[in-house]
Amino acid sequence: MQLTYQTNLLRTLTAPSGLVLTYGYNSSGVTPGKLDRLVSVTYSTTPVSSQSYVYENAGFPFSMTGIFPPMHVIAVKRKLAEANPGLMKAIFDAFAQGQKVARDRLFDSAALCTMLPWQLESLIFTEQRLGHDYWPVGLAKNHAMLKVIVRYMVEDGLIATEFAPEELFSDDDILKT
Numbered sequence: 001m002q003l004t005y006q007t008n009l010l011r012t013l014t015a016p017s018g019l020v021l022t023y024g025y026n027s028s029g030v031t032p033g034k035l036d037r038l039v040s041v042t043y044s045t046t047p048v049s050s051q052s053y054v055y056e057n058a059g060f061p062f063s064m065t066g067i068f069p070p071m072h073v074i075a076v077k078r079k080l081a082e083a084n085p086g087l088m089k090a091i092f093d094a095f096a097q098g099q100k101v102a103r104d105r106l107f108d109s110a111a112l113c114t115m116l117p118w119q120l121e122s123l124i125f126t127e128q129r130l131g132h133d134y135w136p137v138g139l140a141k142n143h144a145m146l147k148v149i150v151r152y153m154v155e156d157g158l159i160a161t162e163f164a165p166e167e168l169f170s171d172d173d174i175l176k177t
Contacts, residue, residue, distance in 0.1 A: 017157025020044040088171035138177030
């Protein structure tokens with residue numbers, strides 16, 4: 001896979017199959033003139049043509065697919081995980097607790113933790129559209145999303161064969177989450 005960047009933004013992704021994804025950006029207006037908002041993804045096709053998706057509404061991909069991308073993906077070498085029983089569960093628990101603490105702080109209106117002027121309104125707006133658990137924790141809650149991502153990766157030529165999300169994890173404790 002080949003990635004190209006321009007001004008710290010991903011511009012193209014070329015898969016081993018030859019599929020090319022081209023990313024388009026514009027300015028959200030937060031910093032005038034700075035490209036900071038993904039607005040389109042164009043991909044090559046055979047015969048040669050192209051298909052483009054424009055995201056004028058940031059929630060549009062979610063409303064079409066029901067998939068909201070994960071915030072963090074943590075990778076640990078299988079050899080390290082197998083040599084240290086309990087390591088994966090400890091890492092999982094730490095991130096799950098960190099997410100809970102961060103979310104609780106976002107809803108603390110006595111002392112806002114960001115400079116977002118309408119922070120509480122934005123949180124309520126987000127939860128009305130995505131639900132309370134919009135970044136779910138654990139394999140069970142993410143199983144359907146992972147299956148779709150694996151399918152997309154096969155369809156886009158990024159991986160050769162489809163696999164079950166459970167195959168990503170060697171730790172039984174993680175498989176129970």
